[in-house]
Amino acid sequence: MSNTANFDYCVQLGLGPLKAIFHLALKNEEIFPHNLPPIPVNLGGHAATVSVRLLDDETDPADLSLDDSKHIRFDLPLEISVQIPDSPDPSLSQVTLKSTVTAPGKLNHWPVDGDDQLGIEFSDITPAAVTVPSLTGLPTLDSGRFEAALHTRYESLPTHSFTAVGNTLNVYDGTRDPTLNPPNKAGNPEIHGTLETHGSVDYLKVTLPIHATITNPIPWANYGIATFYRQVDQQSGTVCVLMAQEPADPALASTIAFDGGGPIAAQIASALKPQMIAVLAGFGSVCEPWFTDADAKALIAEQAAAYLKPLRFPFFTPRSGDPDHPLSTPVGFLLPPTGTLAVLMNRRSGAEADDFAPDDFRGGNALALAIGRAMLDETIAKAIADQFPGLNGDGAEVTTAEGTATLHSLTVTPSDPGEHDTAEGHLWTEGEAEVHIECWPDPDVSFSAAIFLRLDVVETDTECSGTFRAEVGDFDASESCCDVFVDLLIPVVGWIMLGVVESMIDSVGGELADQIAGEQSRALQPVPPVVAGVAELQGCLEGCETSSQGLVLPGKLRIRREGTSFEDLADNGDLPRP
Amino acid sequence: MARPLAKRLAADPEFSVMLLANPVLALEKYGIKLTDRLRSHVLQALRHPKALRDRRAALEHELEHKLGERPKPNDPKWLANQVFVERKLSPRQTEAASPAYREEDPGGIVASLKAARLPGTNRYPEVRRIQVTARLGVAPSPPTIRRLDLDAPLPDLPPASAVPVSLTLEQAWFYKDDPVVRDLVELGTIERRGFRFRTPADFRAIAKGEKVDGFRAFVRAVRVDAGKRP
Numbered sequence: 001m002s003n004t005a006n007f008d009y010c011v012q013l014g015l016g017p018l019k020a021i022f023h024l025a026l027k028n029e030e031i032f033p034h035n036l037p038p039i040p041v042n043l044g045g046h047a048a049t050v051s052v053r054l055l056d057d058e059t060d061p062a063d064l065s066l067d068d069s070k071h072i073r074f075d076l077p078l079e080i081s082v083q084i085p086d087s088p089d090p091s092l093s094q095v096t097l098k099s100t101v102t103a104p105g106k107l108n109h110w111p112v113d114g115d116d117q118l119g120i121e122f123s124d125i126t127p128a129a130v131t132v133p134s135l136t137g138l139p140t141l142d143s144g145r146f147e148a149a150l151h152t153r154y155e156s157l158p159t160h161s162f163t164a165v166g167n168t169l170n171v172y173d174g175t176r177d178p179t180l181n182p183p184n185k186a187g188n189p190e191i192h193g194t195l196e197t198h199g200s201v202d203y204l205k206v207t208l209p210i211h212a213t214i215t216n217p218i219p220w221a222n223y224g225i226a227t228f229y230r231q232v233d234q235q236s237g238t239v240c241v242l243m244a245q246e247p248a249d250p251a252l253a254s255t256i257a258f259d260g261g262g263p264i265a266a267q268i269a270s271a272l273k274p275q276m277i278a279v280l281a282g283f284g285s286v287c288e289p290w291f292t293d294a295d296a297k298a299l300i301a302e303q304a305a306a307y308l309k310p311l312r313f314p315f316f317t318p319r320s321g322d323p324d325h326p327l328s329t330p331v332g333f334l335l336p337p338t339g340t341l342a343v344l345m346n347r348r349s350g351a352e353a354d355d356f357a358p359d360d361f362r363g364g365n366a367l368a369l370a371i372g373r374a375m376l377d378e379t380i381a382k383a384i385a386d387q388f389p390g391l392n393g394d395g396a397e398v399t400t401a402e403g404t405a406t407l408h409s410l411t412v413t414p415s416d417p418g419e420h421d422t423a424e425g426h427l428w429t430e431g432e433a434e435v436h437i438e439c440w441p442d443p444d445v446s447f448s449a450a451i452f453l454r455l456d457v458v459e460t461d462t463e464c465s466g467t468f469r470a471e472v473g474d475f476d477a478s479e480s481c482c483d484v485f486v487d488l489l490i491p492v493v494g495w496i497m498l499g500v501v502e503s504m505i506d507s508v509g510g511e512l513a514d515q516i517a518g519e520q521s522r523a524l525q526p527v528p529p530v531v532a533g534v535a536e537l538q539g540c541l542e543g544c545e546t547s548s549q550g551l552v553l554p555g556k557l558r559i560r561r562e563g564t565s566f567e568d569l570a571d572n573g574d575l576p577r578p
Numbered sequence: 579m580a581r582p583l584a585k586r587l588a589a590d591p592e593f594s595v596m597l598l599a600n601p602v603l604a605l606e607k608y609g610i611k612l613t614d615r616l617r618s619h620v621l622q623a624l625r626h627p628k629a630l631r632d633r634r635a636a637l638e639h640e641l642e643h644k645l646g647e648r649p650k651p652n653d654p655k656w657l658a659n660q661v662f663v664e665r666k667l668s669p670r671q672t673e674a675a676s677p678a679y680r681e682e683d684p685g686g687i688v689a690s691l692k693a694a695r696l697p698g699t700n701r702y703p704e705v706r707r708i709q710v711t712a713r714l715g716v717a718p719s720p721p722t723i724r725r726l727d728l729d730a731p732l733p734d735l736p737p738a739s740a741v742p743v744s745l746t747l748e749q750a751w752f753y754k755d756d757p758v759v760r761d762l763v764e765l766g767t768i769e770r771r772g773f774r775f776r777t778p779a780d781f782r783a784i785a786k787g788e789k790v791d792g793f794r795a796f797v798r799a800v801r802v803d804a805g806k807r808p
Binding site: 319320321383386387397398399400401402403404437438441443444445446447448449456461462463464465466467468469472486487488490491492494495496498499501502503506509510511512513514515519520521522523524525526528529530536537538539540541558560562 | 597598623624626627628629630682683684685687688690691692694695696697698699700701702704706707708709710711712713714715716717718719720722724771796797798799800801802803
């Protein structure tokens with residue numbers, strides 16, 4: 001049970017602020033590049049390119065949740081496009097897979113300009129750690145894609161008219177080659193493909209319009225159709241039709257059928273078949289990107305891990321401002337049950353290996369700061385020793401117009417609700433004093449009381465002002481000398497506690513403005529007011545809770561994008577004009 | 579007397595706190611009955627330190643001489659009569675105003691704590707777009723009668739239409755430009771600053787725990803060292 005574990009101070013942020021900072025980091029192209037250059041990959045022996053795009057919009061929102069004490073799980077909508085450059089038309093055969101992957105990011109710290117930042121980095125991520133719950137864009141076997149590829153491949157052939165020993169074979173694809181003589185027959189039939197399954201094997205059945213002109217041994221000419229089956233070969237990442245490979249099954253052998261031509265037509269078809277097969281081989285292999293569900297998820301996981309691995313973004317970026325007095329390294333712990341990021345500063349005991357997570361003291365607040373008991377005790381003891389230096393010797397003289405006393409001891413102990421018959425957390429103040437009375441032996445007085453530390457807050461649109469006010473238990477002191485005593489103690493306790501809180505703000509990387517003479521308060525930022533390169537923060541402390549753990553100051557947090565946003569430009573009237 | 583008192587306090591330490599409610603009654607409870615002379619001495623010695631005691635006596639003597647009667651500045655009706663009837667001062671609208679109080683800092687403790695505050699860090703020079711300033715400070719000391727500042731300038735106050743029938747010391751402060759009223763306010767303040775001895779009825783109620791005062795809430799024990807000399 002400890003608010004600050006083995007550290008002096010702890011800042012806790014709720015899930016809401018974490019998400020806000022994350023979304024602002026996502027908008028930063030330098031931190032999260034949204035469009036990466038194509039990445040060359042090898043898919044089943046085929047060269048391919050993969051393009052990764054990160055999304056975060058209303059349709060595909062990114063999100064985060066807390067995995068364990070050191071990992072945040074991010075939901076990242078990714079769009080991955082795969083092209084095979086040597087496919088007949090990569091743009092037509094591109095596969096675009098879309099999925100919201102979940103990937104763990106590790107809470108860590110790293111140095112920037114001499115100060116340590118706390119944030120998330122992905123350096124140890126592996127594809128196995130990325131989950132791909134569902135995806136869209138998975139390709140289906142579609143004869144139309146092969147047909148389109150064959151049209152493209154037809155156009156890229158150097159010739160569509162093949163002559164051997166005076167005989168000419170023309171192959172047609174609609175009107176794609178208007179130079180052929182004779183032109184395609186009436187209706188301009190095109191190359192046509194359909195998928196058929198024979199046995200358990202997928203085949204592309206292709207029909208190819210042809211015209212044969214025979215001069216030897218007899219003149220003969222006729223239009224016809226070549227029909228052939230080519231096996232569809234599905235690999236991881238690609239699906240190919242090997243146009244040069246005649247099936248072994250005789251039932252699927254290539255055939256040529258002429259529209260007419262009498263009994264000789266069959267002989268001519270048989271004679272032309274080897275030439276026809278050679279022509280088909282000229283189409284080469286027609287490959288398209290192809291993924292099964294498992295292949296696609298593996299590809300996305302691999303690409304997501306590769307995309308994330310070099311990335312990192314900060315949540316907490318305290319600055320020292322003085323290179324001679326650097327701040328301690330912020331150490332983060334996540335508290336998943338309550339959705340809290342705890343940032344610990346100033347390790348009090350042990351080494352990094354001994355660090356442990358603090359308790360959640362944030363409650364329902366977006367922000368809360370805590371000072372640990374040991375540090376609070378030290379600070380109070382030092383303040384008392386500084387202000388009452390005689391306490392260690394003959395006592396400290398306290399003189400007022402109403403009387404004088406010698407203070408022999410004074411202790412202030414942060415205490416839990418319920419202790420000392422007091423329902424509320426309090427500072428238990430105890431002491432011994434010798435009261436000086438004329439003509440009498442000075443009596444020794446033992447005193448003790450609960451002091452409540454209040455933070456009165458006034459908030460307006462432009463200001464959040466907190467005022468520490470110490471309050472003693474409920475009794476009617478009236479204007480007795482006891483009131484004098486209490487009246488002395490209260491401002492002292494108030495100023496000691498302000499010093500404690502200012503020291504905490506300084507140590508966690510907040511900002512203290514210069515003091516203005518004659519003013520009881522000064523401007524400050526309770527936590528670092530910027531998350532470097534990402535967001536601007538403004539904390540407002542709204543209370544002060546005392547317990548045996550120390551002090552907790554809950555508050556709220558305003559967050560906005562660092563730099564000029566659309567809203568800033570709109571406010572300033574600087575939006576681009578048409 | 580110190581030796582028997584020390585013994586008896588040690589025998590019943592819990593009751594020793596009642597010495598601060600009314601020492602005469604508490605001593606009687608401990609079986610120490612004081613003579614009238616000693617009783618008066620105890621009350622005088624405890625009520626004020628010597629400087630305040632002398633000032634109070636001087637003010638009482640002077641005012642009685644001027645007014646022709648014993649001054650009763652903590653009697654609001656008597657005070658209103660003195661200010662508006664005897665001194666013939668015009669009433670002022672004081673409802674919305676507050677008297678001035680001094681900030682007391684015995685031993686300069688608060689000044690020292692203020693001086694020990696951390697200097698400004700000013701670590702983040704970037705232009706801030708969130709136009710909200712957070713501030714933190716310590717509440718000023720609550721006003722108490724003993725800090726009424728008789729040397730502070732009076733505010734300009736419009737005349738009031740009605741004459742008040744009673745006047746507290748805090749309200750009378752707004753008429754301190756009259757020297758007699760100023761003395762009355764000072765005397766009343768000293769009277770209220772004195773050690774407040776509880777009446778026998780209050781003493782009994784506090785002893786039974788039916789009423790809680792600062793001593794009962796704060797002080798745990800009073801001891802007298804038998805060997806200690808005055």
